[in-house]
Amino acid sequence: MPDMHRGMSLIDAQGMSIRYDGTDVLQGVDFAIEPGEIVTVVGPNGSGKSTLIKALLGVLKPSSGQITRKPGLRIGYVPQKLALDRSLPLTVARFLSLPERQSKAVIVRVLERVGAAGLQDQQLATLSGGQLQRVLLARALLVAPDILILDEPTQGLDQPGVADFYRLIEQLRQEIGCAVLMVSHDLHVVMSASDRVICLNGHVCCEGTPHVVRAAPEYRALFGHGTGGALALYQHEHDHEHNHDHNHNHNHDSGHRH
Amino acid sequence: MLDDFLIRALLAGIGVALAAGPLGAFVVWRRMAYFGDATAHAAILGVALAIGFQTSILAGTLAVALAMALAVSALVERGHAMDATLGVLSHAALAIGLVAFSLIRGPRVDLNVFLFGDILAVGRMDLAVIWTGALLIVGLLVWRWQALLTATLNEELATSAGINPRRERLVLTLALAVVVAVSIKVVGALLIGALLIIPAAAARGFARSPEGMALIAVVIGSLASVGGLGLSWVADTPAGPSIVSAAAAIYLLSLVLPSSLSR
Numbered sequence: 001m002p003d004m005h006r007g008m009s010l011i012d013a014q015g016m017s018i019r020y021d022g023t024d025v026l027q028g029v030d031f032a033i034e035p036g037e038i039v040t041v042v043g044p045n046g047s048g049k050s051t052l053i054k055a056l057l058g059v060l061k062p063s064s065g066q067i068t069r070k071p072g073l074r075i076g077y078v079p080q081k082l083a084l085d086r087s088l089p090l091t092v093a094r095f096l097s098l099p100e101r102q103s104k105a106v107i108v109r110v111l112e113r114v115g116a117a118g119l120q121d122q123q124l125a126t127l128s129g130g131q132l133q134r135v136l137l138a139r140a141l142l143v144a145p146d147i148l149i150l151d152e153p154t155q156g157l158d159q160p161g162v163a164d165f166y167r168l169i170e171q172l173r174q175e176i177g178c179a180v181l182m183v184s185h186d187l188h189v190v191m192s193a194s195d196r197v198i199c200l201n202g203h204v205c206c207e208g209t210p211h212v213v214r215a216a217p218e219y220r221a222l223f224g225h226g227t228g229g230a231l232a233l234y235q236h237e238h239d240h241e242h243n244h245d246h247n248h249n250h251n252h253d254s255g256h257r258h
Numbered sequence: 259m260l261d262d263f264l265i266r267a268l269l270a271g272i273g274v275a276l277a278a279g280p281l282g283a284f285v286v287w288r289r290m291a292y293f294g295d296a297t298a299h300a301a302i303l304g305v306a307l308a309i310g311f312q313t314s315i316l317a318g319t320l321a322v323a324l325a326m327a328l329a330v331s332a333l334v335e336r337g338h339a340m341d342a343t344l345g346v347l348s349h350a351a352l353a354i355g356l357v358a359f360s361l362i363r364g365p366r367v368d369l370n371v372f373l374f375g376d377i378l379a380v381g382r383m384d385l386a387v388i389w390t391g392a393l394l395i396v397g398l399l400v401w402r403w404q405a406l407l408t409a410t411l412n413e414e415l416a417t418s419a420g421i422n423p424r425r426e427r428l429v430l431t432l433a434l435a436v437v438v439a440v441s442i443k444v445v446g447a448l449l450i451g452a453l454l455i456i457p458a459a460a461a462r463g464f465a466r467s468p469e470g471m472a473l474i475a476v477v478i479g480s481l482a483s484v485g486g487l488g489l490s491w492v493a494d495t496p497a498g499p500s501i502v503s504a505a506a507a508i509y510l511l512s513l514v515l516p517s518s519l520s521r
Contacts, residue, residue, distance in 0.1 A: 059417045077418035082411060088287045089465045090411075099408040099419050123466070139415075149418070 008070050009034055010147050010179055011056050015065035018051050025051045027203045028065070033147065038173060038180040038193060043200035044222065049183040050080070052200065053151050056181070073147065076140030076178070080151040082132065084125055092127070093120040096139050110138045114168065129156040133165060141172065147179040148172070154184070166193055263378055264487065270380040270388050271483025271501060274441040274453060277392035279476030280399045281433050282458035283468065287410050288430075291455050292341075293330055296348035298438045298450040300326035302355030305372045305442070310362050316387060319442055324435035326351060331431045335424070352447075375446035375498035377487070384443055391440030395433045399472075402429050407468055445498040452502045457482065460509040478508050 009032040018026040026048045033039050043049050054060045055067060057077060084090070096107050107120050116134040119127070127135065133153060140148055148169070154162040170193055173180050182194075197213040199205040205218040213219050285294050301319040308318025326347070333343055359369055371379075380388075399406065409416040409426040416423050438450055445453050457479040458471065465471035485508075486501030493500075 054414060057414055057418050059414050075418040077415055079412050079415055084411070085287055085289065087459070087462055088410070089462065089467055089471055091467065094467055095411075098411065099404045099416070099421060101404070143419070151414075 009068075010070050010073055011181075012068045013056065013062075013065065014068075016055060016062045016067060017064045018048070018055055018060055019063040020051065020060070024063075025202065026055070029200075029204055031056070031198070031204070033179050033181055035146065036173070036177055036179055037195050038170075039182070039196045039198060040194040041181070041183045041198045041200050042185060043205075044185070047201040049200055050151060053149060053181075053183055057149065070146070074143050074145050076143050076145030076148045078133075078136045078140045078148065078150040078153050080153075080155060082124070082136065086125055090124045091120065092116075092122050092124060092135050095124050095135065096120075096142060098139075100142070102142060106142070110141055111135070113141065113172075114138045115164075130161050130165075133157065134168075137168070137172075141176075145176070145178050147181060150180070150182045152183050152185070169193070263380075264491070266380050266382070266385055267377045267487055267497065268483060269385055270377055270444050271487065272480045273385070273388040273392045274437075274444050275457065275476055275479025275483055277395040277433075277437050278441070278453045279457055279461075279474075279479050280472035281395060281430070281437055282454035282456075282479075283461070283472045283475055284399075284406065284410065284430055285434075285454050286458045286462070287468075290430075290434075291451065292344040292348060293327070293334075294434060294438075294454045295451040296330055296344055296351060297323050297327045297434050298442075298447045299348050299352035299355065301438050301442050301447045301450075302372055303351055303358055304355075304439075305367075306355055306358035306362060309367055310358070316439055320435060320439040323438040324432070327431040327435045331427060335427075355447075371446070372442055373446045373448050374496055375442065375444050375449065377444045377497045377501070378490075380443060388440045388444070391436050395436055398429060398433055402426060403469075406430070445501060449498055449502050453479065453505065456502065456505040456509050460505065460512040463512040463515065478505065478512075482508060 011031075011033050013029060013031040016026060016029045016031070017024055029052065031052070041049050041052060051060065055062055057075065058067075058069075092111070093104070093107050096102055096110065104120075108117075111117050111119055111134075114134040114137050116131055116138060119131060119135065124132070124135070137148075137150075137153075150169070153169075154165055157165060169180060169182075172178070192210065194210055196208065197210050198207045199213055199216070199219045199222060201222055205222060206213055206216040208216070285291060301323045304319035304322030305315055306318075307322060308315045311318075330344065330347060356369075359367075368376075370376075405416070405421045406426050406429065408419060408421055409423040413423040416426070437454070438447075441450055441453065457475040460478050461471045461474035464474050482501050482505035485504035487497060489495055489504065490497040490500040
């Protein structure tokens with residue numbers, strides 16, 4: 001549900017290009033996200049999804065164009081993964097106290113909220129993929145974010161795990177009213193939860209509601225190509241509920257990677 | 259009390275351990291081991307230049323170590339294949355430093371002092387330098403601690419929280435150069451890297467938090483100083499290498515002890 005009173009966008013990128021190692025990873029991207037919106041960015045590997053996120057966060061500087069962030073914007077960022085060196089001993093509670101120290105009560109509460117209750121004294125390195133994902137989300141919530149930015153948050157989760165995680169994100173969005181920007185290649189699940197989908201492949205191929213994007217020829221060209229009917233599977237999954245599609249998904253996945 | 263050279267040596271060792279503990283922890287966490295070596299090796303060139311231009315050795319080592327650390331840091335940022343590059347820089351700095359040393363005309367200086375340290379010859383002035391440097395580094399690290407840890411974990415995450423990872427990297431680079439400059443007299447350029455890494459690595463087995471690991475590294479570094487100096491006293495071995503050997507022994511213990519304690 002995007003806010004009706006459209007004031008200033010939370011983040012607004014105009015004609016943004018990002019050059020990395022001599023090649024343009026992104027070219028002339030216009031992107032804006034409004035308060036309360038859920039936007040999903042989809043695109044094949046190497047399409048510049050993570051680069052877009054890094055630029056919006058301010059890690060990468062655009063080689064042309066510009067990015068404006070709303071003054072005082074609070075970003076809750078959920079990284080794709082944490083390259084946790086085993087040489088660094090870190091409990092969940094200590095991790096949640098970075099970079100701002102948090103009281104024990106706050107930590108217990110936020111872990112409960114994301115369905116990771118009781119994990120505070122565990123070492124970060126011993127968590128399962130799903131647990132770590134929730135802890136990363138908990139940390140992002142602690143800043144009372146205006147926008148949650150999630151970079152492929154469901155990698156390594158199984159199908160029910162992915163569904164649970166997205167349900168949680170949707171609930172949180174409703175509670176906090178924050179915008180959500182998500183990068184994903186779990187196309188079907190994400191698309192149903194999004195207000196807007198942006199299909200990326202070095203530039204914005206197409207953009208709109210999930211329905212519009214799914215019908216767009218650019219999207220079909222990108223995701224329909226060489227996947228041998230995988231596109232039909234999305235339709236199929238979307239029209240019926242997700243109950244008998246596990247195998248199809250694996251097909252779709254492997255069909256994509258090459 | 260400071261009249262006794264052994265006491266001075268001990269205080270020098272503990273001073274270095276105080277700075278090397280927390281800084282070494284970051285070196286281990288960020289996998290900067292080679293980075294420490296390159297910076298330390300560059301210090302030899304700094305010593306040669308300082309003697310050649312008749313300026314203070316501290317200033318010379320500090321300047322060249324800092325230049326090297328900044329150069330390496332810039333290369334890391336550009337994403338160069340670091341392994342080989344660091345190897346080249348590290349060994350080249352050492353070799354060029356040794357060549358420069360041989361070319362110096364003037365007062366004869368014992369190269370061994372700077373390669374292996376001469377902790378037993380530490381004077382009051384050296385002590386003042388070591389402790390000033392160590393306290394500066396500890397102050398810097400404590401001040402930046404939360405931001406440094408966040409940037410070490412994940413640079414994007416740090417940026418999203420308003421932390422500049424480049425600035426934090428610069429803090430570590432600066433601290434590394436200072437540690438090299440003030441501790442060259444204690445363990446020598448060849449073994450400074452060891453004093454950074456071994457106590458921190460040994461502390462890992464006993465620690466459950468980053469702060470714990472830094473503190474335990476200080477304790478282990480200090481114990482290694484005491485043990486090494488003791489060994490040097492009893493067996494008449496060179497002090498710097500003896501301290502590093504003691505640290506290595508503690509590291510070995512740390513591999514065995516924590517698991518047997520918890521059993």
